Amino acid sequence: MRSSSDHFQSMFRFLINVVLILLQLTIIGLIILQFSEDAVYAYWLIEGLAIFVVLNIVYRKKTAAYKISWIIFVLAVPAVGIVLYFIWGRQRVPRKSKKRWDEVNQRTFLKLEQNQAVFDSINDKGIKKQVELVYRLSDLPVWQNTRTEYLKLGEEMHRANLEAIKTAEKFIFLEYFIVTAGKMYDELMAALYEKAAAGVEIRMMVDEMGSLSTLPKDFYKSCAAHHIRSIPYNPLSPSLFKFISFRDHRKMTIVDGRVAITGGINIGDEYINEKVRFGHWKDMALRLEGDAVFSLTTMFINMWDYSTGAVSPLDAFKGTVTPEVGNELVMPFCDGPMNTRNPAVNTYMTLFANARDYIYITTPYLILDTDLTNCILLAARSGVDVRIITPGIPDKKLVYATTRAFYGDLLAEGVRIYEYSPGFVHGKVLVSDDQVAIVGSINMDYRSLTWNYECGTWVSGSQTVLDIKADLLDCIKVSREVCYSDWEKTTFMKKVGQSVLRIMAPLM
Template sequence: MLDFLTQYWWTIAIAINYILVIIAVATILFKSINPTKTLTYIIVLLVFPFFGLIVYYFFGQEYRKNKIFNRKDVLNNHLIQSIHKDLKIQPESLNLYEPKIDEDQIRLIHLLQKNDKSPLTKFNDVEIIINGENKFEKLFTDIDNAKEHIHIEYYILKDDNIGTRFLDLLCKKALEGVTVRLSFDDVGSKISSKMKKKLTNAGVQYFAFMPVLFPKFTGKMNYRNHRKIVIIDGEIGYVGGINVSDTYVNYPENKAYWRDTHLKIIGESVFTLQTQFLTNWNFVADTSLTLNRSFFPQNKVKTVTPVQIAASGPDTDWANIMEAIFFAIVTAEDYVYITTPYFIPNDQIITAMQVASKSGVDVRLLIPDKSDSWTAKHATNSYLEQLLDANVKIYRYEKGFIHAKTMVVDDVFTTIGTCNMDYRSFNINFEINALIYNKEKAIEAKAIFNNDLESAIQINLEQWTTRSNMKRIQEAYCRLWAPLL
C-alpha cells in the first residue's frame, strides 16, 4: 500500500483535488451570485490545481462571512434602533425642505433609507478638502480642541511622520481626559509595538479590525474595513479618501504627487457617521457602549445642506453605495463626472454609463495615468473600449496619482467617500460615502473635476483601438481576475 501511494502520489493528489473542485463548483452553481464571478471561480478551480482551491477558500466562501458578520448585523440593528428610539434622531418630512428636493433625489433618498437606515439630514455645513496636507491641518486643529471624545476609524494608519504626529496628538488628548477610541484595519495599517505601548499608557482605547496572523502577506484579504472616519465631540465629522500615512501628504521629498479629496462635515449627518462608528466599535471591541447624549449633542448648524450617509459592507443586505451610484447615473439629465483611482466596475455600472452617454448625457471618467497596481491598471484598461464606443469621455490624470473617489451629477448631487468604482468596494469591503443634495456643493465639485482635467489627457477611441495585441492579452488576463481584485 505504501509503495502504491509513493508511486502514484501525484495522481492521487490530483484526483483528490478535482473531487474537491467538483464539490466546490457544485456549491458555486447553487449560489445566486454574479455569473461573471461564478465563471471566474470555476475557471480558476479547473485550470489551476491546488492553487484554485486556495483562492476559493480565501475569497469564494460565504460561510466565513456569515459566521463573522451575522453577529455584527444584529448589533447594528439593535444599536441603530436604540439611537432612533432613545435619542429621537429621525429624518424630517421631505416636503419641509427648502430649497425643494427634486423627485429623482427623493427617490434616491428613499432607496437608501430602505436599504441601510440612512436618515436624510437637513442642517449641515459641508467643506470639500483637497489633498492630505490641507485635511490634516484642519483635522489636527479640531482634534486639539476636542472636549469630550474622539472616535476614529481608518483603513491605513502608519506611525510615519504624519502618523506619529496624529497618534501623539491622540495621546495628548487622552492624557487631558478626552476619551479616544481608535479602530484601524489590521491589513492596511502598520503601527509599531513602541507606539502601541505609548497609546496604551496614555489611555487611548484601540482595536485592530479583524486581525490576521501575517498582515504583510495577506494582500487584499477579504472583508477589510476601507472606511476613513473621524468624529469629534459628536459635532465634527471627517470622511473621504485620505488615510493616515506620509503617502497622502505632498511632502517635498515624496516621489509622486498625491491628489485626493476629503470632506469635513459639521451638523446632523455627523450623527449618522457616529452611528456607523459605534456599530463598528461594538464589533471590534466585542462590547456594547452605553449610549449617552454626548455622542449626539444638540445640533447648532442652521445652514440647510441635505446630506445622507451611505454605508455598505458584507454585513449589509444591499450594495447600498453601488445602488446609489447606479441610480444617480441612470437618472442624470445633463452630466455625470466620475473620479476613481480603481475602475473595475460590475455590469450594472458599465451599462448605466453606456445608456446615459448614448442618451445624450455628458459622461466623463477620470482615472490615474499610472496605477499603483499592475493588475488593476490592465483590468481597468479592459473596460475602456466599450465605454469609448458609447461616447463616454475618459481621461488619464498625469500630474501624479489621483486617489479621489467622487461623483457629481447635474449641479444637484455629489458623492464623496471611500468607495472605489470596483468589485471589492461594491461587494466586499466596508465603505462609507456622503451623498450631498446641494447645488452650491455640486458646482464646487464640478469645478474641482474640471480643474483636475487640466492635468489629464483624454483617451481617443481611434488611437486606443490600435494598442498592441500584447496589451490586449494582458487586459484579458487581468479582467479574468477582476471579480477577485
C-alpha cells in the same frame, strides 16, 4: 492607496494561484505519462467535483462577472479552482460573526430613524427616490441641519483634522485603514496626546492588514501610555480568509458628535504631499458639522462594539450643538460584507440611472462588474456626459493594467476617460447634474464594492456639490484624455493580456 500590506495581499493570492496551477499541470502531466486506469478515474472525479462547484457558483447571489470568472477558473484548472473557490470565493461570513453583528446592529443602525419632516421636505422626486433607496439599503437616514465643506487635498484634510481635535471637549473617535509614521502621524498623535491629558475620551481603530507593514511598532503601547484606547480591526487569526479578505477601509475622525472629517485620506505623508511617491498625490475628503455626524458616530460605535464586544451608550455620543444652515441634504452611508443589500454599488448604479446631463467620477482603480458597466454605458448612450478620472502615475502596475483593461468598452460608447498627469489621484468622488455628490472611501473596484467595509457621504442641494464639480473640472484640465483611437492601437497580445486581467479581476 493600496499599501504595501495590501500589495502583499494581492501578491499572496497571486503566488498561491501560480503554485496551485503548476501543481495541477504536474498532475495532468503525470496522468498522461502513466495513463493508468486509476489515474484516469481520479481525474474524472475531480472534473465531476468541478461541475458540482460550478452549479454552486451559478446558484449563489453574485454578479455575473464574479460568477463567470470563477466558473472559467474552476473548469480550466479544477484541482486548483476548487481549492481556491472554497478558500477565497464563497465570501461566507461565519454564523457566530453574523449573529454578533446583528446584535450590535439592533442597538446602533436600527436605532436611527428617518426624520419624516426632513424626508417630506424633499420636493425633487428623483432626489427623494435616491434618499429612500439609500436608507433602505444602509439603514442610515438623510439629515438636514448640517454644514459640509469639501476638502480637495490631503493637506486641507489634515489641517481640518487638527483644528477639529483642538476643539474637542468630550470625545474623539478615529478609524483608519492605513497609519504610517511621519510628519502627519506625529502632528496628529501630538494633538491627541494633548487632548487625552485634558481628559477627553479617545478611541482609535486601525485596520490590522492595511497597516501591517506601516504602523509604528510602539503605536499601541504609546496610545495606552497616553490613555488612548486603541485596537486593531480584525487582527491576525487562524481564519486566514477572514484576515486577508474583510478589511476596514473606512477613514474618519469624529469630534464630540459635532464635527466629522471623512473621505479617502489615510494617515501618511504621501497623502499630504510631504513624501513624493507617485507624483502629486490628489485626494479628497469632506468636513461635516451638525446632525449628520451622528450617522458616522453610529458607524464607528457599531464597528467598535462588534470588534471589542463592548456595549457603548450610543445616545451619549450624540452632538448637542446644531449649526444654523439651509436645506442641504446630507446622508452618510456605509457598506460591508455583512450587508447583502450592497448599498455602495446600488447607490452608484442609481446615480447613473438618474443622471440627466453629466456625471463625473474620480477613482484610483476602475475594475467594474457587468451590472455597473452596463449602467455606465446606458447613461453614456442616453446622452449623459460621463467622465472618469484615473491616475496618470500608478501605485501598482498590475492594478493599473487591470484598470486600463476596462477602458475599451467605455470609450467605444462615448465615456470620456482622463489620466491625471501630475501624478496619482486617490480620491473617490462622484458628482452629477449640479445636484448630487458622493465623497467617501469607496473605490470603483470589486474589493471596495464587495469585500471591504466602506463609507461614503451623499450630499445634495449645497455649494459643496458645485465645489466638487469645479475641482473635478480642474483635474480634467491637467489630465491626459484617453481616446478610443489610442486604445485601438493596443497590440493584439496586449489586448489578450487585458482580457485575461478582466476575467481574473474579481478573483484579485
